Amino acid sequence: MRGLTFHGNGIVAVDDVADPTLAAPTDAIVKITMAGICGSDLHILNAGEAFGFEPGARLGHEFIGTLVEVGSDVRGFAPGDRVMVAVGVSCGHCVWCQEGIRASCEQMSIFGWAPRLWRHGGAVEGGQSEYARVPLAQTTMIRIPEAVAASEHETKLVPIVDVMSTAMHGLVTGRLHPGDDVVVIGDGAVALSAVHCARALGAENIICFGHHDDRLALARTLGATATSDVRDPAEIAEFAANATRGQGARVVVDAVSNADSMQAAHGSVRPGGTISCLGMDHFMGKTPSVNWFDQFVRNITISGGLLPTGLYIPRLLELLAEGEIDPSPMLTNTLSLEDAAEGYRMMAERREGAVKVALKIA
Ligand SMILES: [Zn+2]
Ligand SMILES: [Zn+2]
Incomplete structure (x- = not known):
């Protein structure tokens, strides 16, 4: 499959990368339909080596998609479900998750970020790709409500992640x-x-x-x-x-x-x-x-402080379904996955009119 990777400070590119597979019964595989480029991705672009990024690391922590494979221990989800994936992996039951401080979850990893924290059998790879493996999927994924699950709503959904x-x-x-x-x-x-x-x-x-x-x-x-x-x-x-x-x-x-x-x-x-x-x-x-x-x-x-991964997504989805929010105007540009590196440059150079770039992947 194709995925955006780090090539050293200042360079990202879309390459052929390994297809993700289920590594644990708590994993799921998501076919990504839209991803965002985040301001924090620009910090990786500029200085990823200082954060421990090595060439080949896959970036991206804002993505939504459709489930294609679900591990045997993931309850309540099935292939075909439309899902939003939280920025980071969280278990939902450790003391920190119970207190809502999910960024401090004992099993915390951020998709496409902080390689020094990567757990779950290796890198939790980024979502500026065609597919991603989601560890601890039952607590890391949030189902997208039927009313806003169609692709026309994706630009309202991606900023929520x-x-x-x-x-x-x-x-x-x-x-x-x-x-x-x-x-x-x-x-x-x-x-x-x-x-x-x-x-x-x-x-x-x-x-x-x-x-x-x-x-x-x-x-x-x-x-x-x-x-x-x-x-x-x-x-x-x-x-x-x-x-x-x-x-x-x-x-x-x-x-x-x-x-x-x-x-x-x-x-x-x-x-x-x-x-x-x-x-x-x-x-x-x-x-x-x-x-x-x-x-x-x-x-x-x-x-x-650091976002408690996933914590506010249900409330924001409610506000979206009620028509109280529509954050889509901040996604000023939509590019294909193949043009992702150009999207990074548009944001890094703060080009006129380019606030946040979305990647339409499938
Ligand atoms: Zn971010
Ligand atoms: Zn936890």
């Missing part, structure tokens, strides 16, 4: 309530997802800060009540104060998470509010700096 779920994690751990004000720092797919989820959860003012006019226009489409391209943290704080009756936001989603964005977050959060860190710039050595004086004096909570 990771970016919408990650955004929901930021807002839920940020204790967002209807009527609260939200500031979102960043204009990538996770930031746009935070805007869209905040609207679905009943936020009042949703203010998005970014650097790209096309993306800020998309933020307004997805629910932002105000957007701005100011960069200076003091100007961001002033804009946020003006848009929130001088109070600041109850929840600030920092989808960048570096030193500057954290300064802007501190400037735009209200006393007693929460800064939810969802960005991954610290993976690239740009460590965010919490202002611990501000945290103490104004009772600021710091939350967010």
